[in-house]
Amino acid sequence: MPDTLYSDTIMSHYYHPQNYGLWPEFSAEQRYANPLCGDIITVRMRFDGERIEAVCFEHEGCVISRAAASLLCEDILGKTKQEIREIVYADIEGLLGIAVMPARLKCSILALEAIRRMV
Amino acid sequence: MNHKSDFPIFDYFQKQGKPLVYLDSAAMTQMPRAVIDAVRSHDEEAHANVHRGIYALSETATAKYEQARETVRAFLNARSANEIIFTRNTTESINLVAYALGKSMLREGDRILISRAEHHSNILPWQMLAEEKGIVLDMVDADEQGKISLAVIERLITPATRLAAFSHVSHVLGTINPVAEMGKLFRERKILFLVDAAQSVGHLPTDVQEIWCDFLVFSGHKMGGPTGIGVLYGREELLAGMPPFLRGGGMIQDVSFDHTEFAVLPAKFEAGTPNVSGAVGLAAAIEYIRKIGFDEIRKIDEEMTTELFSRLGQIKGITIFGPHDAKDRGGVASFTLDGIHPHDLATILDRDNICIRAGHHCAMPLMKYLGVLATTRTSFWVYNTRDDVKQLAEGIEKSRLLLKKKP
């Protein structure tokens, strides 16, 4: 039976995160930590005017926060800052393909919180 | 002896078909039926405000509240019930001391000595004094086994050191600190000594005269009592010279618009209506502990710790923090597991109703020192059995399989 939380998609993004590794040229950088558990993410973005041209991250933490970061970074490429400002927590659940239990909400939105602070 | 049957919550989950494996007693212990019943009968038969009413019901409530204070006094071997202040919890007790000492005895340039392993509750109030009053904080580090040596403490003491604040049992490393030896050292140097007994009062006998401490603080909910009730023990001469923390009803002798004369101890530090049923529940918890006995509790802690070490020792990639010998530890142990984040482990264990704690445990300075972002923590109390530890170990193996890298 497939696991509802640790699904194949989530595990695959955990072990093979997309846009992982920080490159040196960037327009904005944000470090963000989950105050509950200490998970840490650093996200760098490059803008082309209003548009997200490139995004990358590095992360130390759990499966959910890393998979969510990988999925979100893929998703926002090419979007406008305004579109990113409109992303809500439920959209992250959509990307993960699961309903996130309340105790793990903070994990799932770690990357989003960092990205929100740059747009 | 199995004490699980004293605690209704285990029966409840058994009947649900989801037996509870509770390994987070350092955060909050479960309550024995004796405590639940004591609180309920107080609420049903003696619920009234204290030190106010002229009627019999209020007198009954007051008597029970003051009886609870006396029970705490005897439990700690304090000299007088005036030395027992009821608060909400450990955190409030330490804030009270920091605030009142900051307003009275402490001056700019005075130094306070704490350890890096302290709970944020025993760091932040002193940090406030550092920021607001120019007091200097000195940090003692534990050695690689989580032990704090008297020699290291002595090296950090300066003539300006006025106060030392240490936990009796570390809530992350599990270390039992030599508080009696520390107390002697500090007393000889006229340094005030605060003991954070949050993780010890429910596990080890506590005698404030033997420790020779000036303040000792703890929370009811970590020793079988209800939430919202905590204790500050303070030496009477010191408390008498300290200004009140909170101001309002119940703590005055005489009030006019330009002057207030404060009540005597302990009322001076108990502004507003206190948690009466909480105090009654705390007293019932103390009675329960006395019935079980510290020898038995100690035996259970050591047995659980030994079982934990032997089971976890067989798991690859485990690092256990703190002392290696169960004799040097209270009922707390933290570990990390290569490749599995504590959060994921906690989530997967939770599916089998196994409750453990994952995170930084309100000890971020210690986490940085250990070089980890988070750990998994298990902690025990009287109801735990070797089977609980076995289920934990099996749960860890299960998590490893589930999170194993797919080809």
Ligand SMILES: Cc1ncc(COP(=O)(O)O)c(C=O)c1O
């Ligand atoms: C050693 C220690 N000190 C202080 C506290 C804070 O206790 P409370 O949250 O009850 O104020 C805790 C709680 O985890 C603790 O373990």
